[in-house]
Amino acid sequence: xxxxxxxxxxxxxxxxxxxxxxxxxxxxxxxxxxxxxxxxxxxxxxxxxxxxxxxxxxxxxxxxxxxxxxxxxxxxxxxxxxxxxxxxxxxxxxxxxxxxxxxxxxxxxxxxxxx
Amino acid sequence: xxxxxxxxxxxxxxxxxxxxxxxxxxxxxxxxxxxxxxxxxxxxxxxxxxxxxxxxxxxxxxxxxxxxxxxxxxxxxxxxxxxxxxxxxxxxxxxxxxxxxxxxxxxxx
Numbered sequence: 001x002x003x004x005x006x007x008x009x010x011x012x013x014x015x016x017x018x019x020x021x022x023x024x025x026x027x028x029x030x031x032x033x034x035x036x037x038x039x040x041x042x043x044x045x046x047x048x049x050x051x052x053x054x055x056x057x058x059x060x061x062x063x064x065x066x067x068x069x070x071x072x073x074x075x076x077x078x079x080x081x082x083x084x085x086x087x088x089x090x091x092x093x094x095x096x097x098x099x100x101x102x103x104x105x106x107x108x109x110x111x112x113x114x115x
Numbered sequence: 116x117x118x119x120x121x122x123x124x125x126x127x128x129x130x131x132x133x134x135x136x137x138x139x140x141x142x143x144x145x146x147x148x149x150x151x152x153x154x155x156x157x158x159x160x161x162x163x164x165x166x167x168x169x170x171x172x173x174x175x176x177x178x179x180x181x182x183x184x185x186x187x188x189x190x191x192x193x194x195x196x197x198x199x200x201x202x203x204x205x206x207x208x209x210x211x212x213x214x215x216x217x218x219x220x221x222x223x224x
Binding site: 035059107 | 119124147151161166203208209210211212213215217
């Protein structure tokens with residue numbers, strides 16, 4: 001089955017460390033997204049990419065960077081992790097051929113804890 | 116400001132009872148609205164979108180621009196409907212979605 005895979009599933013890191021969350025997909029979708037979820041809040045968009053050469057900031061991009069290494073891979077980096085970046089991170093994909101608001105397909109999420 | 120509000124964190128009903136999950140949005144333009152659902156141990160997935168005007172798993176949602184609402188309804192709840200439900204707004208298209216905080220629906224036997 002075509003899939004959206006996030007690694008790692010869980011990560012504990014210390015304040016100030018650089019950390020990378022990875023997302024890969026076998027769906028053949030061109031668009032990829034990173035969202036963050038905090039308890040009691042909805043998902044918030046961090047970055048999105050419509051193709052390999054296209055990177056865009058979302059609502060809460062400060063403190064994060066991304067890399068679209070290939071159509072199938074979209075990584076999220078925290079340059080210097082801080083405790084309020086403790087959250088559940090979701091990668092998602094969508095297919096522009098299904099329309100500009102085509103359904104999002106989510107990964108299982110990465111739970112990040114910054115101590 | 117663009118915002119999605121789901122006023123209930125938890126909605127608890129008995130099997131066979133009607134269900135209405137509330138969603139209100141704040142957006143000055145022409146909105147596109149969605150409901151996403153996350154069942155236990157499954158991924159977040161699209162349930163329905165208002166432009167499709169379809170019923171999925173017995174659920175429907177009508178966009179009410181006057182009340183700026185997009186409530187999700189089902190006439191007879193089933194135990195398998197128990198899940199976390201998120202309302203989402205696409206203010207500018209391209210899936211730059213604004214999500215509500217979610218409502219957990221618990222359907223009891």
